[in-house]
Amino acid sequence: MVDSLDAELLHALQLDGRAPFSRIAEVLEVSEQTVARRYRRLRSAGVLRVVGGVDGTRLGYTSWTLRIHTTPDASAAVGAALAERTDTFFVHLLSGGTEISCFTQTPLDHAPLLDKLPRTSKVLAVSAHSLLHGFTIPGEWAGLAALAPEKADRLRYAPEPADGTATPDDQGLLAALAVDGRASHTQLATATGWSESTVRRRLENLRRSGALRIQLEFDPKALGYKAQARLWLTVRPSGLVDVARTLATHPEVSFAGVTTGATNLMAEVSCTDDAHFYRYLTERVARLDAVQTLETAPVLRTLKRIGTV
Structure with a gap:
């Protein structure tokens, strides 16, 4: 501590x-x-x-958030391979250890990682959603104030x-x-x-x-935040920006961004323990009337953050 x-x-x-x-x-x-x-x-x-990290938007890159489902024996190896790449960041093993979440930046006309993943035999499913706008980034996390x-x-x-x-x-x-x-x-x-x-x-x-x-x-855990999770929310379009801005002010939220896909808002959350996480979901997120659905996945292990491994 x-x-x-x-x-x-x-x-x-x-x-x-x-x-x-x-x-x-x-x-x-x-x-x-x-x-x-x-x-x-x-x-x-x-x-x-x-x-130091490059802002890919300055290079005309598109940012993607990926959810990758693997066979039970492959998540660690696939996650480690993703972490070694120069075009990935925030690589997490999630839930029961068969799902990986990460971000990547790719040129508009060339996405080698998105092309390669579906052809990997141990990868069962991939969903990729374009990150349209970020409302806070880890470097601005209010939890460090x-x-x-x-x-x-x-x-x-x-x-x-x-x-x-x-x-x-x-x-x-x-x-x-x-x-x-x-x-x-x-x-x-x-x-x-x-x-x-x-x-x-x-x-x-x-x-x-x-x-x-x-x-x-x-490392959030070293700061006393033992419960970390990814959230995927479906928000009524008329309330999307307001919900995103509200999440960005929560000290539990280190990242919130609007995405394409079946869900249209994602967030990274760090709480002191599971009880704190429960209160956050039921007392703060639940009060946002424009939120229609919510899916959560605990972070089991972080393989990569911003810089090189």
Whole structure:
């Protein structure tokens, strides 16, 4: 479990994953050495990691949410293979261990993963739904909000926007950031073969344009959230946006997005235990009158989050 200072550090990194330890220390009112030591401990324990990810919409990609049913003996192997791919994220084993849920980003005219999965003998069924709009993302999860608003405002990354997108020349930079979003300019220069000034300029341009997102990857269980689940909801069209916006404000919800398919809204939920999950479903979701159907699937194991495995 993390203590109150750890929680504040997590929130600080959520607001700006590349914020210097000196600035975080100033806001948290502790020494820079304390912040660095805490960060290294949490990272080595697998509680957190800062990673860089590309916003696929800037490249004309379509985001998909996949539900994959496998034979009982194959889910772990299929899930591990999915996790190793560069085009997948948030790969979960669900329910009784025969279902996998994940996201993928693909070019509009080419979806190799969607083409390959149905031909895999151990895969019994695949449903793929296009993610039309996200109302919150894991990097903005309200459950991490441990800092007072005035302190959060001092750390939030909010630069002047700029035009631009990722190019093939950026692959080395993006690959290094997918492993460690806090890699120094010197380390990134070594990985790319660029000068440090070029790395600094290109990194900042990608961030300002929104093409690159520096995100905090964290383990909810280490933060005390033992019950995690995927929710699929059918919502009356006239109430869809209102329900999505409401879910996005719930501290239990780390992601909510409108999708195509038989259900039109999905969410990722983290609760402290099954009793908390029950109360959330029956006392909060149940009160949303526009929700017509609800399907839930507990997350048994997370094989991949945002960055590389």
